[in-house]
Amino acid sequence: MVFKTEKENMSTVVFDLKGMTCASCAMTVEKSLKKIPGVKEASVNIATELATAVIDPNVVSEREMAKAVADAGYELIISHEKKEAEKDTYTEKVKEAKLRMIWAWLITGPLALLMILDMTAVVKVPYFNLINILVSFPVIFIVGYPVIRSAFVALIHRGTNMDVLIMLGVTASFVTGILALFGMNIADYSAVGAMIMGFNLIGNYLETSAKGKASEAIKKLLKMSAKTARILDKDGKETEIAVEDLAVGDTMLVKPSEKIPTDGVILEGDTTIDESMATGESMPIRRTIGDKVIGATVNQMGFLKVRVTNVGDDTFIAQVVNLVEEAQGTKVPIQTLADKVVGIFVPAVLFIAAGVFLFWLLDPATGHRIMLMASSFLPWVNPDLGIVS
Known part of the structure; x- marks a missing residue:
């Protein structure tokens, strides 16, 4: 915890956060902090993964704030657990995101080519349905594990985020392959689910790289110290x-x-x-x-x-770092507006997808298209607002 200013027994503090993947996650953390007695204001910046709060230190402790954030499914780093950036954690995150992206497309690339050949009847691939399932499974559930885990954590804590949309979309696509394997009259879209996860991992890599650059100023300042x-x-x-x-x-x-x-x-x-x-x-x-x-x-x-x-x-350096962190943790008006929209975006998408599911359910002749129509709406709508916000 870093105390910045004190006025009328109120202090401004900044915390590092872990586990956030989108603006919807930031909104969830922000709401959990604002509910704590003694917290007057709270602002969470997804780009820098920082939470800035105005608190009464006589009423609320950092451990209480950490518990509230943990109950929401995320992690708040309290002061004595924070190491002053000697370890470049963002470099490690970027490496991991890049590795997952590469593995996803090393596996999915050949599968996509086989799918195109099979669909155009250039080459009839034997046991293509089984190949789809066996190849898609590691991409979706092993390489894409952080996305799946993030979605389940959000759902367990009665929340939603962008990863929920991805998880539902790719899981539904994978299930079509399982159903087709057991003889149901449904098209196999498990390979499409793997491709969706691959594209999402590209986005995750680009996002993680951008976040690392946002913290470069602080790293350079800290490296100047003896x-x-x-x-x-x-x-x-x-x-x-x-x-x-x-x-x-x-x-x-x-x-x-x-x-x-x-x-x-x-x-x-x-x-x-x-x-x-x-x-x-x-x-x-x-x-x-x-x-x-x-x-x-x-x-x-x-x-x-x-x-x-x-x-x-x-010290002078510490105060400069604090000012930079405070500036990075402060939202501009347009970001506040975007966060409000994102707060209802994911539930709205899920509601519309459920509506699409019910609509196609009423038509027995096209019943096999129910899952396709509903699931296809989930992942592709995700970047439109999530990345912009």
């Missing part, structure tokens, strides 16, 4: 410690060309400091005894003794 600091202990001996272990009042030793570990005041020394990362000033600035220095700036010339004045969330 990792260790040399201090004088009580006996006057020089000791190297992690920057996180610095305390206000410690005396840091900074050699020429080294980064200043954290904010402080010069006790001894005269130097010039490159403060371009903080102020944009292209020329080094002269600093001497009594002057304040900023963490992560570069000492260029002299040897310095610096007394620590700010650590942790009170």
